[in-house]
Amino acid sequence: MTVHTQAVRIAGMVGRGFLILFISGLLGAALVRMAPGGDVDEQELDPRLRRESIEILRRQRAAQQSSLNFYPRFIAGLLRGDGGNSTLFGAPVAQLIRERIGTTVRTVLVGLAAGWCAAVLLAILSALDERVATVLLSTFVSATLLSVPSAVLAAMCLLLDLPPHAAIAAVVFPRVYPHAYAQLRASLERPHVIMARSRGLSRQRVFCWHVVPSTLAPMLALGGVSVSFLR
Secondary structure (H helix, E strand, O other): OOHHHHHHHHHHHHHHHHHHHHHHHHHHHHHHHHOOOOOOOHHHHOOOOOHHHHHHHHHHHHHHHOHHHHHHHHHHHHHOOOOOEEOOOOEEHHHHHHHHHHHHHHHHHHHHHHHHHHHHHHHHHHHHOOOHHHHHHHHHHHHHHHHOOHHHHHHHHHHOOOOHHHHHHHHHHHHHHHHHHHHHHHHHOOHHHHHHHHOOOOHHHHHHHHHHHHHHHHHHHHHHHHHHHHO
16 A cells, blocks of 8 residues: 555545534534523523613524534634633633633642542552451442432532532542452452462562552553543
8 A cells, every 4th residue: 555545545534534523513513502491591581681682682692593604603713713702701712711721620630639549549448458348338439429420429519518629539439449449359369469478478568569560550541541531
């Protein structure tokens, strides 16, 4: 296969990818506008607005209801660095993103770190503790958090006045704990670990020098995809 043929194939794949993204976005925008309540603006509920102001708002919203008109203009604006204006905050979207990107990144990183630390520490405790009650309690906590939708966890943290990273940690923890526990238990049952323990080595030494190195690679791989847990 020549270099020219490969370049043509790659260009075709990239073109099909962009086409699929465009069609998917167009269909998504159409579904949002066809959804119940999609044509309702909360600003109309403001009792201070006059009828003329409400009619202006409705005409402006009607101009954006057509996905065939709105979505191409939206994509063209994104290519120019213009994400439009937020109707809620009354400010450009790009400006709002610049103002909040630092806080968002810090919140996500703190939430990921907290969820990972809690999951790994509890997995280590459950794997090293030979009591069944410890494993059952840890599994119950993980399964309970896993069965609760992420939106409900976020709402509960909001009602309890907890920081935003607490909700992220609650989402990450039940998805990391089962894998961490399974890797640790599998490493503890490997022949060289059993041999090391039978020779009288301390549990701490066996764990640090034999168990941790064998679980490091799969845990790093899990860490690489843990960002997708936040979707």
